[in-house]
Amino acid sequence: MTRKKRQMRRIPTMRPTKPFQQKQLKQITASSEWFEEPSLTFGGGSMHVDPKVGIPLYGPASVGTSRHKTEVHAGFIGTGEGIQKAMRFYETCCDGLDGDDQHAPFPGCKIDRGYRFTLKMDDSFNEKITQTELGDLLKIRDSKQRFDATLELLTEKLRLMTQEHDHPLNYVVLVVPPEMFKECRVADYHEKGVGMVHRDLRRAFKARAMQYNTATQIIQESTLNVEASSRELDHLSERAWNLFNGLYFKVDGLPWGPADLPASSCFVGVSFYRPLGQASTLRTSLVQAFDENGEGLVLRGHNFNWDEQKQGKTPHLTEDLAAQLIDDVLEQYEKLRHQRPTRIVVHKTSRFDPDETRGFQRSLRRVSQCDLVALRPTSEIRLIRAGSYPPLRGTSFTLGDVSFLYTTGYIPFLGRFPQGHVPSPLELADHIGDTPRSQLLKEALALTKMNWNSARMYGLMPITVRFARLVGDILREVPENITPHPKYKFYV
Known part of the structure; x- marks a missing residue:
């Protein structure tokens, strides 16, 4: 017998396998x-599914209650140009705005329409950010120092409006200049023992505003453009709805309830x-x-x-x-x-x-x-x-x-x-x-x-x-x- 044949005899034969057992999958019910x-509930307990129908028809839920203010005093922080632009924008919204096929018209905001209050604005309520102050901020090279300086400037403006002025304010609008938004809006820096720290101006300003018991709205100047701009914006009536709904809630009103x-x-x-x-x-x-x-x-x-x-x-x-x-x-x-x-x-x-x-x-x-x-x-x-x-x-x-x-x-x-x-x-x-x-x-x-x-x-x-x-x-x-x-x- 040759060596090749002897080697072949050493190869083990395959053992027969057990018959294949099919698993029964559990049927998923659907x-x-x-x-x-x-x-939603609106004024007088009336109901509708859409705020953009309920508020024009019935008024907000708290109308006629102690929570409803018939007059709201609003002040603005921003450059002279930015404040003027913002006040014109709010005035335009108060008169009412047309919609289109995709956007509901904004009914305006006066004592007899929309959110049923009068918005009072006056330049004596406001605090201006001067070009010198803005220029000084932009000269700061370090992002953390620039962020901190911006926050301190805005906090001081808010303090003056709420504590030094004779006019009690219900609502403060911060109109962020384009240069401030671009250079001072965020700060990312490394802190020993912590690592990378990210800070956001909106969040920090909101936190500071609490100590003055003041509700705030933060708006970029570009948001106030009535016409289309290079930055993609919501329809004008949509911006008005969102701004005034937030305003009404921030002055302790209840726009609607479940x-x-x-x-x-x-x-x-x-x-x-x-x-x-x-x-x-x-x-x-x-x-x-x-x-x-x-x-x-x-x-x-x-x-x-x-x-x-x-x-x-x-x-x-x-x-x-x-x-x-x-x-x-x-x-x-x-x-x-x-x-x-x-x-x-x-x-x-x-x-x-x-x-x-x-x-x-x-x-x-x-x-x-x-x-x-x-x-x-x-x-x-x-x-x-x-x-x-x-x-x-x-x-x-x-x-x-x-x-x-x-x-x-x-x-x-x-x-x-x-x-x-x-x-x-x-x-x-x-x-x-x-x-x-x-x-x-x-x-x-x-x-x-x-x-x-x-x-x-x-x-x-x-x-x-x-x-x-x-x-x-x-x-x-x-x-x-x-x-x-x-x-x-x-x-x-």
């Missing part, structure tokens, strides 16, 4: 439903931010939205350490901090409403980990019902609708045990799809609590309409989590030894 556009949120419910949005100059410290920021009118309060949570490299990018509260957060919410609610809520819904964009859940539930035992809800945008799954338009806003669908909600999309009342991009749904990523999912989604849809810094009838995120995140951007500029103002009109 369902969908559509929620009607939530109604019609269908359950009574004695308290909706809480939770977010996290890093205090200025802190490398590994986080704090929680909260926005509470109450039941009858959706009005909110801002609370600053407690510091806690979070190491992203060791613990991950998504921060979570310890059990004790989560419990303390709810204790603070209940304390503030009872202080203002003189009663305890019967139901609390906590909104977050990240899932609840076991420690957070135990802490929240520990304090929430004091209320009858509670829900922990994680809502986050997702582009991983979408519905495809037959026809030319995307899914309707208000469409909900469920795959297995995961639910989704379209808060943007085609709006039947408008007869169009106003966003201009392919809409993505929100995912109900986590839910621990007592309320049916369909009700939670309906409430989330209603809370997307509570952004009073705009007059739009729709939004992507519920105001709870949307403003909690924006509030955190401003809270990081508030020093630790200063208690931030609880009203979120100072944050928008």
